[in-house]
Amino acid sequence: MDPHSHARPDEAAATHLDLDIRVDMEQHRIHGTATYQLKRQAGDSVVFDTDGLTIEKVVLGNGSEAKFTLGMPDSILGQALRIALPAGIDKVAITYSTGAGAKALQWLAPVQTADKKHPFLFTQGEAILTRSWIPIQDSPGIRITYNARVAVPKDLMAVMSATNPQERSSDGMYSFSMDKPIPSYLIALAVGDLGFKSTGKRTGVYAERGVVDTAAWEFADMEKMLEAAEALYGPYRWGRYDVIVLPPSFPFGGMENPKLTFATPTVIAGDRSLTGLIAHELAHSWSGNLVTNATWNDFWLNEGFTVYFEHRITEALYGKDYNDMTSVLGYQDLLGDMAQIDSSKHPEDTALHLDLKGRNPDDGMTDVAYEKGYALLRLIESKVGRPKFDAFLRGYFDHFAFRSITTDTFLVYIRKQLMEPDRVAVDLDQWIFKPGLPADVIVPTSRNFALVDEQLVRWGKGAPAKELATKGWGTFEWMQFLRHLAKGQTEQRMNELDAAFHFSASGNSEILAAWLEQCIKNGHEAAYGKLEEFLTTVGRRKFLVPLYQALMATPKGKAVALKIYGKARPNYHAVSVLTMDQMLAWRDHKPPATF
Numbered sequence: 001m002d003p004h005s006h007a008r009p010d011e012a013a014a015t016h017l018d019l020d021i022r023v024d025m026e027q028h029r030i031h032g033t034a035t036y037q038l039k040r041q042a043g044d045s046v047v048f049d050t051d052g053l054t055i056e057k058v059v060l061g062n063g064s065e066a067k068f069t070l071g072m073p074d075s076i077l078g079q080a081l082r083i084a085l086p087a088g089i090d091k092v093a094i095t096y097s098t099g100a101g102a103k104a105l106q107w108l109a110p111v112q113t114a115d116k117k118h119p120f121l122f123t124q125g126e127a128i129l130t131r132s133w134i135p136i137q138d139s140p141g142i143r144i145t146y147n148a149r150v151a152v153p154k155d156l157m158a159v160m161s162a163t164n165p166q167e168r169s170s171d172g173m174y175s176f177s178m179d180k181p182i183p184s185y186l187i188a189l190a191v192g193d194l195g196f197k198s199t200g201k202r203t204g205v206y207a208e209r210g211v212v213d214t215a216a217w218e219f220a221d222m223e224k225m226l227e228a229a230e231a232l233y234g235p236y237r238w239g240r241y242d243v244i245v246l247p248p249s250f251p252f253g254g255m256e257n258p259k260l261t262f263a264t265p266t267v268i269a270g271d272r273s274l275t276g277l278i279a280h281e282l283a284h285s286w287s288g289n290l291v292t293n294a295t296w297n298d299f300w301l302n303e304g305f306t307v308y309f310e311h312r313i314t315e316a317l318y319g320k321d322y323n324d325m326t327s328v329l330g331y332q333d334l335l336g337d338m339a340q341i342d343s344s345k346h347p348e349d350t351a352l353h354l355d356l357k358g359r360n361p362d363d364g365m366t367d368v369a370y371e372k373g374y375a376l377l378r379l380i381e382s383k384v385g386r387p388k389f390d391a392f393l394r395g396y397f398d399h400f401a402f403r404s405i406t407t408d409t410f411l412v413y414i415r416k417q418l419m420e421p422d423r424v425a426v427d428l429d430q431w432i433f434k435p436g437l438p439a440d441v442i443v444p445t446s447r448n449f450a451l452v453d454e455q456l457v458r459w460g461k462g463a464p465a466k467e468l469a470t471k472g473w474g475t476f477e478w479m480q481f482l483r484h485l486a487k488g489q490t491e492q493r494m495n496e497l498d499a500a501f502h503f504s505a506s507g508n509s510e511i512l513a514a515w516l517e518q519c520i521k522n523g524h525e526a527a528y529g530k531l532e533e534f535l536t537t538v539g540r541r542k543f544l545v546p547l548y549q550a551l552m553a554t555p556k557g558k559a560v561a562l563k564i565y566g567k568a569r570p571n572y573h574a575v576s577v578l579t580m581d582q583m584l585a586w587r588d589h590k591p592p593a594t595f
């Protein structure tokens with residue numbers, strides 16, 4: 001059973017969705033009908049998840065109106081919609097509209113977009129937000145195919161995680177089809193003044209018109225990534241692979257919506273150095289979208305495998321040094337996250353398999369699933385050797401294709417296929433079910449970073465910035481340098497660094513964010529204007545969390561954090577707002593309601 005869904009698939013499970021909706025960009029509302037084909041097994045009702053939806057009516061397959069009830073609202077799970085099903089009925093049509101503040105939806109005013117002329121809408125379904133814009137059995141363990149008809153204003157274009165148009169229609173009507181069974185969190189929609197540019201036979205980029213050329217240049221390697229991925233783990237089964245670049249408030253780096261990855265514009269660095277993110281989202285076409293975690297407690301099955309796969313793609317394209325650097329940075333992220341989790345209310349969350357019952361599944365989406373999961377797979381790879389491990393992974397994706405599995409199912413499979421025949425000495429129970437990092441973890445190293453560390457030592461001893469040997473450094477070397485600047489840099493030394501390397505003016509979001517964090521930690525207030533500009537433009541949670549956290553840790557920073565957040569909050573998506581509200585105890589700072 002999935003603790004985060006009201007659905008009872010053992011009684012009646014949806015198998016196909018026909019969605020017919022109208023998107024009202026002015027009223028910020030979606031209105032329409034979701035028609036489901038059901039597979040009934042027992043009982044006399046079907047249960048869907050909803051959150052903030054108004055259910056207008058439900059019509060049964062025989063044309064009669066159905067009786068339905070809405071359960072008690074739960075702040076995390078929303079409300080159960082229970083529809084009575086007479087014998088022989090296997091189809092229901094639910095007419096509904098979305099509510100104000102639907103969590104999956106972010107409605108952007110023109111000023112929040114790149115081109116500043118048209119409004120924009122995007123959805124974010126993972127983990128349990130799809131229920132806020134479609135009544136649905138919202139569990140990753142339930143898979144459906146879908147068709148959709150979407151009406152949008154004539155001057156805008158709609159795209160989904162499905163077959164997509166490459167040009168705007170004349171009447172604002174769009175039809176979509178996803179003929180492979182996918183979990184609900186992968187149903188996604190974006191609406192805006194979009195252009196499209198091809199990057200290869202099967203790949204291309206959607207973005208606002210003013211961004212599309214830049215994005216296509218940045219992601220020029222997409223086709224090569226797709227070929228590298230197929231060479232590793234078998235055919236890509238989804239037809240086309242496209243990416244849409246969203247406005248900067250998108251809360252994640254990327255979201256692996258099938259056929260159409262949703263991506264943050266903060267990976268457009270101008271030098272193609274951050275496109276590892278595309279390799280990650282592409283890898284999800286196997287790990288996550290093809291073989292899916294059955295519940296959010298098994299989230300590491302989606303992310304750990306994807307980080308491993310991502311590294312294999314980037315290694316094939318960009319070589320071992322690149323990969324070593326990103327592995328070290330990922331390991332640093334893991335240690336940072338684990339230290340925070342250790343001192344939190346839930347120190348048990350450093351286990352790979354989680355127990356998120358009664359909690360928001362978003363709480364479990366930490367670097368543990370990603371980087372500890374990766375570390376485990378890397379360890380097993382080192383024990384059995386690459387050829388065997390690759391054969392195992394390919395077999396795993398084939399065996400469980402288009403299925404959702406639990407950690408236990410995975411364990412039975414890997415023990416039988418790999419661990420027992422090869423007598424692999426890895427304690428899977430400890431790695432997966434126990435908190436902490438086992439002693440046999442392989443700590444990644446990088447020869448490029450060894451050179452960076454030498455320059456850090458020189459800087460620490462007073463060498464002038466201009467004399468540091470930084471020639472040929474890319475994004476990752478600079479991240480290593482900035483992350484490890486010693487505490488207590490003087491104002492003069494911070495100015496010297498910025499004058500030599502132009503961090504404040506960097507168009508590379510990773511470098512800029514790492515620099516701004518150091519500015520906060522070293523009290524370099526000259527950079528606070530830039531900090532405010534960054535935090536009020538970008539909504540990517542990965543950047544928000546460390547920057548606000550660093551602010552909160554300084555004596556004057558709390559007031560600054562709250563001031564910036566008050567301004568920035570309307571520009572953040574609900575998943576970022578949730579995290580930041582908790583971190584900044586925002587509710588306590590709201591003025592009391594006067595009416």
Ligand SMILES: [Zn+2]
Binds near residue numbers: 280284302303306
């Ligand atoms: Zn991922």
